[in-house]
Amino acid sequence: MNIFEKLKGALKKTREKFRGIFFSDNLEELEEILLSADIGTQLTQKLIEECKKFSGDKKEFLKEKLINILSIPYKERFFSSPKVILVVGVNGSGKTTTVGKLAYYYKINHNDVIIASADTYRDAATEQLKIWAEKINTEIVLSQKGQDSAAVVFDAIQSAQKRKKDILLIDTAGRLHTRKELIEELKKIIRVINKIKKSKPEEIFLIIDATVGQNGIEQAKVFKDEIDITGIIITKLDGTAKGGILIPIAYEFKLPICYIGCGENIDDLIPFSPEDFVKAIFED
Amino acid sequence: MFDIIADRFIKLQRKILGYGRLSQKEISDTLREIRILLLDADVNYKVVGEFLRSLEEKLKSEKIASSLKPGELVIVELYKEIVKLLGEKPTKLNLTNQFNILCLFGLQGTGKTTTAAKLAYYYKEKKPLLVACDPKRPAASLQLQKLAERVKVDFIPVKEDIFTTAKVALEFAKKNNNQLVLFDTAGRLHIDEELMKELKEFKEKIKPNYNLLVVDGMVGQDAVNQAKEFNEKIGIDGVIITKMDGDAKGGACLSIRAVSKAPIIFIGIGEKIDDLQEFHPDRIASRILGRGDIKTLIEKVESAVNREDQEKLTKKFLKGEFNLEDFLNQLKIIKKMGSLQKILSMMPIPELKVINFDEKEIIKMEAIILSMTKEERRNPKIIDGSRKKRIALGSGTTVADVNRLLNDFFQAQKLAKLFKDKRKIF
Numbered sequence: 001m002n003i004f005e006k007l008k009g010a011l012k013k014t015r016e017k018f019r020g021i022f023f024s025d026n027l028e029e030l031e032e033i034l035l036s037a038d039i040g041t042q043l044t045q046k047l048i049e050e051c052k053k054f055s056g057d058k059k060e061f062l063k064e065k066l067i068n069i070l071s072i073p074y075k076e077r078f079f080s081s082p083k084v085i086l087v088v089g090v091n092g093s094g095k096t097t098t099v100g101k102l103a104y105y106y107k108i109n110h111n112d113v114i115i116a117s118a119d120t121y122r123d124a125a126t127e128q129l130k131i132w133a134e135k136i137n138t139e140i141v142l143s144q145k146g147q148d149s150a151a152v153v154f155d156a157i158q159s160a161q162k163r164k165k166d167i168l169l170i171d172t173a174g175r176l177h178t179r180k181e182l183i184e185e186l187k188k189i190i191r192v193i194n195k196i197k198k199s200k201p202e203e204i205f206l207i208i209d210a211t212v213g214q215n216g217i218e219q220a221k222v223f224k225d226e227i228d229i230t231g232i233i234i235t236k237l238d239g240t241a242k243g244g245i246l247i248p249i250a251y252e253f254k255l256p257i258c259y260i261g262c263g264e265n266i267d268d269l270i271p272f273s274p275e276d277f278v279k280a281i282f283e284d
Numbered sequence: 285m286f287d288i289i290a291d292r293f294i295k296l297q298r299k300i301l302g303y304g305r306l307s308q309k310e311i312s313d314t315l316r317e318i319r320i321l322l323l324d325a326d327v328n329y330k331v332v333g334e335f336l337r338s339l340e341e342k343l344k345s346e347k348i349a350s351s352l353k354p355g356e357l358v359i360v361e362l363y364k365e366i367v368k369l370l371g372e373k374p375t376k377l378n379l380t381n382q383f384n385i386l387c388l389f390g391l392q393g394t395g396k397t398t399t400a401a402k403l404a405y406y407y408k409e410k411k412p413l414l415v416a417c418d419p420k421r422p423a424a425s426l427q428l429q430k431l432a433e434r435v436k437v438d439f440i441p442v443k444e445d446i447f448t449t450a451k452v453a454l455e456f457a458k459k460n461n462n463q464l465v466l467f468d469t470a471g472r473l474h475i476d477e478e479l480m481k482e483l484k485e486f487k488e489k490i491k492p493n494y495n496l497l498v499v500d501g502m503v504g505q506d507a508v509n510q511a512k513e514f515n516e517k518i519g520i521d522g523v524i525i526t527k528m529d530g531d532a533k534g535g536a537c538l539s540i541r542a543v544s545k546a547p548i549i550f551i552g553i554g555e556k557i558d559d560l561q562e563f564h565p566d567r568i569a570s571r572i573l574g575r576g577d578i579k580t581l582i583e584k585v586e587s588a589v590n591r592e593d594q595e596k597l598t599k600k601f602l603k604g605e606f607n608l609e610d611f612l613n614q615l616k617i618i619k620k621m622g623s624l625q626k627i628l629s630m631m632p633i634p635e636l637k638v639i640n641f642d643e644k645e646i647i648k649m650e651a652i653i654l655s656m657t658k659e660e661r662r663n664p665k666i667i668d669g670s671r672k673k674r675i676a677l678g679s680g681t682t683v684a685d686v687n688r689l690l691n692d693f694f695q696a697q698k699l700a701k702l703f704k705d706k707r708k709i710f
Contacts, residue, residue, distance in 0.1 A: 035329045038504040041320050091527060091555075092393030092500060121555075124427035131422035145430075176530035209393060213326030213504025218531055236392060239473045240513075241506040264392075264420070 008280045009262075027051060030062075037244030038213050043251055063278050069247055070274035074231055074256030079199035082114070082160040082168045086193070088186060088227070089207035090219060091174030094235035096125060098207055098261055099171040100132030101269035105259075107136060111166040116141040116156030118149040118189065121173040129171055135266060139163070149173065149185060150192045157196045170201075177222035186227050204229045205258065210236045210243035220249045235261035238268075285553065286534050289325045290574030296321065297573070301355035311343050314358065326535025328508045331369070331542045339365050360585045363569055363578050369538055370565035375522065375547035377494055379410060383457070385465045385490060389483055389518070390498035391510060392471030395526035397424060399498055399552060400468040401431035402560040406550075408437065410464035415453040416442040417486075418470035428468055435557060438462060446470075446482070450490050467492070474513035484518055494521045496549070499540065501525045501532035511544040520544060526552035529559070537568065608661040611693060612653045615646055651679040652689050664690060 027048055034044040047065060054061045085102070089095050096119070103113050115133050119125035120143050133140035141156040143149070153170060160168040172189070175182035193201045206229045208216050223229045232255050237243050246257055257272040296317055303310050315336050322332045342361040348354045377386070386403065388396045397418075404412040414432045416425035416439070425442040432439035438460060440453040446469065457465045467490070472479040487495060497520045499507060514520055523540055528551045537548060548563040570578040597614070600606050653661060655678035660667050667675070667690065676683045 032329060035323060036505045038326075038506075041323045090502070090530070092395055094393055122427070123430035124423040127426050128421070128423035176527065178530040209500070209502075211391065211500065211503050211506040211510075213502060213507075213533060213535055214324055215326070215502040215530070215532055216504075236473075239391065239506070240475060240509040241504070245504065 034244070037242040038216075039244040040214055040217070040248045043248045066247060066278045067274045069251045070257065070277060072250055072254050072256040074258055077202045077230070079202060080197055082157070082165045083203075084157065084168045084170065084193055084197060084201040085203040085205065086170045086172065086189070086201045087205050087207060087233075088172050088223060088229070089174065090176050090209075093174065093207040093209045093212075094261060095119075095174065095207045096128050096132070096171050097264070098205075098233055098235060098259075098269065099129065099169050100136065101261065101266060102259070103132070103138050103169055104136045104266045105269055106167050106169075107138060112164075113167045113169060114139045114141065114156070114160050114163065114165040116152060116168060116170045117143050118152045118156070118170050119143075119173040120145055120147040120149050120152065125171070125173070132266075139165075150188045153189050154192050154196060157193065177219050183222070183226050190227060200228075203231060203258075205231055205233050206255075208232055208234050208245065208249070209241075210234050210245075211239065211241040212245055214245070216245035217248055217252065220253050220255060224253050224255060229255065231256045231258035233257075233259045233261065233269075234272075238262040285528050285532070286568070286571045288531055289321065289533055289572055292321050292324075293572065294574040297355075297359055297575075300358050303355055303358075304353075306343065306348055306351075306354040306358065311340065314343070315340055318362075322535075322538070325533035325538070326504045326507070328505055328535070328539035328543070331508070331539045334542070335365060335369060338368075356581060356585045359573070359575075360578075360582050363573055363575070363582070366538070366569040366572055367565050369542060370563075370568055371541045371547050372565055374562060374564045375549055376562070377522070377549060379407065379464065379493070381463065383463060383465075384410065384494075385467070385492040386494050386496060387467045387469065387487065387490065387492040388496050388498055388524075389469045389514065390471065391473060391500070392421075394471070394498045394500040395552060396471065396498045397428050397431065397468050398555070399524055399526060399550075399560070400428060400466050401435055402552065402557055403550075404432070404437045404464075404466055405435045405557045406560055407464050408435070411438075411460075411462050412464040412466055413438040413440065413453060413457050413460070413462040415440045415449060415465060415467045417446045417449050417467045418442060419445060419449075420470045424468075424470070431557075446486055447489065450486070454490075474510055474517070480513075480517045487518055495519060496522050496524055497544075497546070498524050498526060499536050501528040501534065501536055501551070502530065503536050507536040507539050508543040511540045511546070515544045515546060520546045522547055522549040524548070524550045524552065525563075529553045534568075534572065537563075538572075606697060608653050608656065608664050608693060609658075611696075612650065612661065615650050615653070648679075648681055648685060649689050652676075652681055652686055655679040664693060 030051065031044055031048050034047060047062065050065065051058050051062060087095050087099050099115060103115050106113050115129060115138055117126040117129045117140065123145065126142050130140055130142060141152065141159060143152040149172065156168055156170065172186065177183065190201065204227060206220060206223045208219065232249065234243050234246055234257060237260050249255060250257060260270050260272050262268050262270065300314060319332055319336055322335065323329060339362065342365065343358060348357050351357055388400055390396055400414055404414050414428055414437055416428040418424035419442045429439050429441060440449065440456055443449040443452060450467065453465060469483065472483065474480065495518060497511065497514050499510060523546050525536055525548060528534065541548060550560050551563055553559045553561050570576060575581065597610055600610060652675060655675045660671065672683050672686045676686050
């Protein structure tokens with residue numbers, strides 16, 4: 001199954017919802033669909049207004065509009081070896097699973113990967129990641145519950161350097177964006193990376209759960225303002241949630257969406273393409 | 285919790301309180317603002333629609349339309365509607381002293397495992413047994429085991445499948461006298477037919493006392509899909525909403541009850557083991573509105589309504605439109621309030637005080653008026669001899685009693701007319 005087929009499969013429910021609306025010019029129905037996709041009142045109103053003014057094919061118009069909003073240029077960065085990828089997000093968004101999938105993704109793209117478990121808070125978080133590492137057959141830096149997460153990261157970079165790894169993937173503890181002290185802890189981790197690597201981490205991915213509502217906007221805002229995340233990965237897109245929150249997030253913060261998680265298997269992570277995403281929503 | 289939505293509701297209330305009158309325009313402005321506010325708070329758009337329709341009806345009631353200061357009335361109606369949406373009364377799990385089974389399920393990452401441990405702590409006197417029923421997520425069983433150690437309760441790790449696990453757990457619980465068995469099942473999508481079938485089979489075999497859906501408090505419009513599908517396919521007896529300690533907008537709290545009819549029982553408000561709170565619709569509603577003082581406001585509004593009624597009655601009285609129905613209403617109020625002397629002193633008409641009432645007399649008067657037809661009450665002049673006889677018979681009084689009441693009433697009416705004429709003179 002190619003990537004586009006997989007995406008289409010995952011977005012089946014979303015597409016079914018969208019399909020009916022363009023046969024009529026019923027903008028009220030369109031409003032309902034945009035709202036029920038978590039796109040939010042502000043952006044929905046704006047899109048509806050623009051649709052009203054547009055006299056041509058409204059479906060094509062909206063498609064283009066959404067592709068435009070989602071097309072935030074994303075360029076992979078590289079500062080110094082090993083490339084460091086930090087994965088952050090609120091509790092239960094799917095960080096650990098995503099780290100496992102990312103490790104697999106980089107590995108099949110011919111990178112030598114090492115994983116570090118810097119979630120020293122949740123019970124059995126390290127063990128969970130260890131099982132993923134075994135599955136993918138990658139090395140892992142383990143941690144103890146209650147240990148200083150920045151110290152774990154320090155060790156992880158050192159051993160990645162020593163072993164000349166291409167990529168170091170760091171899983172962090174789930175934290176609500178409203179917990180100032182936990183955001184400070186992340187900053188400390190980043191300071192340690194800066195110090196030992198002499199550069200910023202190449203990527204800081206914020207994991208967002210596709211079922212999240214308008215709260216996703218606050219999550220993106222706080223993590224962007226406080227730790228300057230470089231991109232978003234959206235998870236759990238295989239349910240009935242439409243992940244529409246991506247649209248206001250991209251619109252408001254110009255943050256690129258990098259990957260989509262759409263299943264529980266190791267290879268259920270695909271690079272995000274705005275065209276494919278919108279196409280998968282709108283087309284049979 | 286609910287800070288963002290409360291901030292916006294507080295601003296809206298300030299505006300509402302400024303309204304001198306509530307005409308159609310103010311009503312639609314208010315409803316429009318509430319719509320946006322609720323949608324921004326992730327309340328399901330269909331639920332929002334129904335909520336607004338119901339509220340609109342209340343706002344168009346005569347009580348509000350005729351009120352000179354409608355703001356507080358509007359806020360109280362809004363509060364009542366929110367309480368209704370949240371489920372009116374708090375629901376407690378009714379656990380027996382013998383043996384109880386709770387089963388937790390929900391999507392991935394909603395917080396089932398943490399909640400299972402919190403519940404074990406909450407019901408610790410029931411000697412709970414925590415059972416890991418998630419063979420899928422790596423180390424899920426180990427996570428629950430560590431939590432069980434911390435809470436110091438019994439624990440059964442997951443076996444090769446959930447049915448074997450349940451069998452082992454139930455046998456253990458019987459031998460070990462655990463009064464409460466808590467099953468923490470694997471996260472699953474409500475559209476994953478296979479896993480839903482498995483859960484249904486599990487439910488039918490194990491027969492838990494309560495099947496509890498765990499929902500992430502930050503969830504958006506998808507909340508209703510989850511609740512609806514789990515309810516239709518499995519059946520849910522209650523809902524636990526987690527992660528309410530951040531700036532979760534709480535839309536799930538407001539939507540889920542409406543679509544699933546299942547009550548919200550607990551909310552998770554933090555990462556600590558005791559961060560589990562009973563769900564009280566009235567307290568949550570006052571929190572959402574940002575009004576800790578809502579009870580006081582309701583009392584104030586209700587007494588103000590009585591005051592307004594009184595004022596209307598006085599006006600009616602002064603216009604000479606006071607009839608026996610109003611008289612009856614007054615008697616009822618007097619009876620409710622007990623002290624007659626106090627009421628008389630509150631009457632706006634000093635001359636009324638010359639009319640001699642006593643408490644027994646009030647009961648008699650009430651009986652007499654109740655035996656009259658509506659027409660007679662509205663227009664007492666038509667009460668002739670034969671009507672008087674009927675009324676006396678119906679109320680267990682005498683014609684003399686009926687005559688006395690009518691005399692008193694006509695006297696009062698005369699007084700009122702006198703006032704009216706006096707006012708004309710001046």
